[in-house]
Amino acid sequence: MNNKVWMSVALAVFLVACKSAPVTPAKVEDKSGGANTSASTGTDSDANGIKEVNIDSNANNSDANNPLRDPNNILSKRNIYFDYNSDAVKAEFRPVVEAHAQYLKTHQDAKVILQGNTDERGTREYNLSLGQRRSVSVKKALNLLGVQDQQIETVSYGEEKASVNCTDEDCFQQNRRVDVVYQGE
Amino acid sequence: MKVISNSIISLLMLAVSFLASTQANAALEIEISGGGAQQIPVAILPFAEPAGISSKDSIHEIVAADLKRSGMFRVLDTRGMANLPTSPNQIKYAEWSALQAQAMTVGTVESLGGGRFKVTFQLMDVLKQTQLIGMDYQITSSQVRATAHKIADAIYEKLTGERGVFGSRIAYINKIGKRYTLQVSDADGFNAQNVVSSNEPIISPAWSPDGSKMAYVSFEKKKPIVYVQSLTSGARKVLANYKGNNSAPSWSPDGSKLAIVLTYGANSQIYIIDADGGNLKQVTKSNAIDTEPAYSPDGKFIYFSSDRGGKPQIYKVPASGGDATRVTFEGAYNVSPHFSPDGRYLTYIRNDGGKFKVALQDLSNGQVQLLSEGSQDESPSFSPNGRLILYATKVRGRGTLAAVSSDGRVRQKLSESTGDVREPAWAPLAK
Incomplete structure (x- = not known):
């Protein structure tokens, strides 16, 4: 069997059939072992019909003069990387953490979301909890620098933003990080 | 190999005859071994x-x-x-x-x-x-x-002499390009229908016990929030959007409550919330990670993953609250517990020397069997008759669905022809 033929047929099936239709089950009367019995029609029942919902966020990405977005400003650095199986903030990321602490202290209305991330090894929900540890670790570092709890939310993406199919440590390391995201971004 | 190529050919024929059908959606390729x-x-x-x-x-x-x-x-x-x-x-x-x-x-x-x-x-x-x-x-x-x-x-x-599950349905997340779609299909993967789609991740779909609703975690607001959505009307509402993470929904057997995981400002802990979003109650209180709750079919216990003992293992706690006791003892990493419908077996994921495999534990005697051979298997769930376990696996780096019989003898792969498929959940049988 030619793989390309199979794939193109499969794709054609998918393209032709991309419109959803509700499942309307046939009603069946079972009189097993006996004579055939007529069943009623199934058009009145649509209990399995599925309605699709679309949800798309519309993030605000404007404001060119924002120091948070100036590539020459340290505040544009938003990634803090971690060692394997560790939630300790490494010394090399202290300047980044300090810069964001300073910004938050001078902008009391600003709120930051710390998004923890893991590599893809392990289950999604467990990795969500592991990523949370890293975001809490960065939060504690900000707290120690005087940032108030109400300006910080710690969440996790787990492995959802991980580059998949990593085969070496450099790749895995890119996934073990906390992303600093300001509210409204 | 012969079996596999024959089944692909017959599927190809099915797919061709499918072109004329207005019902058809994406087709899954089925491989059977054993x-x-x-x-x-x-x-x-x-x-x-x-x-x-x-x-x-x-x-x-x-x-x-x-x-x-x-x-x-x-x-x-x-x-x-x-x-x-x-x-x-x-x-x-x-x-x-x-x-x-x-x-x-x-x-x-x-x-x-x-x-x-x-x-x-x-x-x-x-x-x-x-x-x-x-x-x-x-x-x-x-x-x-x-x-x-x-x-x-x-x-x-x-x-x-057992109930069949061919007429039942499964749910899963299909990632096509950068878009995530929660889909429901027939148990054979045909007739896929979109439930909800987003440019941000969707994970952890969970069927309500009557099969009419689905709880899931969506990152559409840049953080994990638990939603409950009616499959028939499409009406969706936030079940839990507290500070921090909101994740891992699991329905109580009577459908009146869900176990969920919240973090507020710290580590993951398990809570129970009414299905209408009220009456939040904390169930576990530890300094460790407690996540992936699963109600036992009698509703009396919540099983969950926790690293309170160092490495992640499965524990259980009375649903009414109380002390947790450990359930898994073999292996250094056991997570994602899911019950058989009769409550006798627990399936979960074990890290077996760097390979993540589906495990089956007989709760009556504690015996454990590893059922899958894949290296990145996740999200096991039982078919409604308890005969099969559906799970996510990877083939050449792409997420696909697979199933294994609970005696370990028959394995099959259901690979979607497009996209990256993960997080499967088998629907309860329609009443």
Whole structure:
């Protein structure tokens, strides 16, 4: 069997059939072992019909003069990387953490979301909890620098933003990080 | 290998006949390996069909594919047979007992006009030459696949004594490009329908016990929030959006509550919340990670993953609160517990020397069996009859669905023709 033929047929099936239709089950009367019995029609029942919902966020990405977005400003650095199986903030990321602490202290209305991330090894929900540890670790570092709890939310993406199919440590390391995201971004 | 290429060819034929169908969505490729020790030999004969319906889904092929996938049947090749009867009085039983068929089906499809059809089928005992099942269905052309699954379920139940699950549905997340879609399909992967889609991740779909709603985690607001959505009306509402993470929904058996995981400003802990979002109550209180709650089928306990002992293991806690006790002892990483419908077995994921595999634990004696061989297997859940465990795996770096029989003998892969499929959940049977 030619793989390309199979794939193109499969794709054609998918393209032709991309419109959803509700499942309307046939009603069946079972009189097993006996004579055939007529069943009623199934058009009145649509209990399995599925309605699709679309949800798309519309993030605000404007404001060119924002120091948070100036590539020459340290505040544009938003990634803090971690060692394997560790939630300790490494010394090399202290300047980044300090810069964001300073910004938050001078902008009391600003709120930051710390998004923890893991590599893809392990289950999604467990990795969500592991990523949370890293975001809490960065939060504690900000707290120690005087940032108030109400300006910080710690969440996790787990492995959802991980580059998949990593085969070496450099790749895995890119996934073990906390992303600093300001509210409204 | 022969089995696999044959099933791909027959699927290809199915896919081609599918082109004419307005019901069709994405097709899953099915590979079967292994087989049960005691497979029942059955002959599933082509139905007599009126001109004009030949381009529709072929009922006997859908039935045969279902029975094959269960691993419980050997579906006999009927192509060389001189006589292919379509009603019981045409059957020459000697020919079919020579083929070693224990049971056989014959059937017809009649056009009733106005797009309606009458499907008739009989299941016959070849040795006793008696009728085991006889049924009529009056359907529209869009109900052909559903009807074929009902026929397969009737055959399965008659010949094995257990309830079939071919007519049931599964949910999963399909990532195509950068878009995430929660889809529901028939158990064979056909007839996929979109439930909700987003440019941000969706994970952890969980069926309500009556199959009418789905809870899931969406990152559409840049953080994990738990939603509950009606499948029929599409109405969705936030179940839990507290500070921090909101994740891992698991329904109580009566559908009145969900166990969820919240973090606020610290580590993951398990809470119970009413299905309408009220009455939040904390269940676990630890300094460790507590996540992936699963209600026991009697509703009395919540099983969960925790690293309170150092490495992640599965524990249980009374749903009313109290002390947790450890459930898994072998292996250094056991997570994602899910119950069999009868509550006797627990399936979960074990890290076995760097390979993540599906494990099955008999809760009556603690014995554990590893059922899958993949290296990145996740999200195991039982079929409603407890016979199969559906899980996510990876093939050449792409997420696909797979199933293994709970005795470990039959494995199959259901790979979507496009996209990256993960987070499967098998629906409860319709009441």
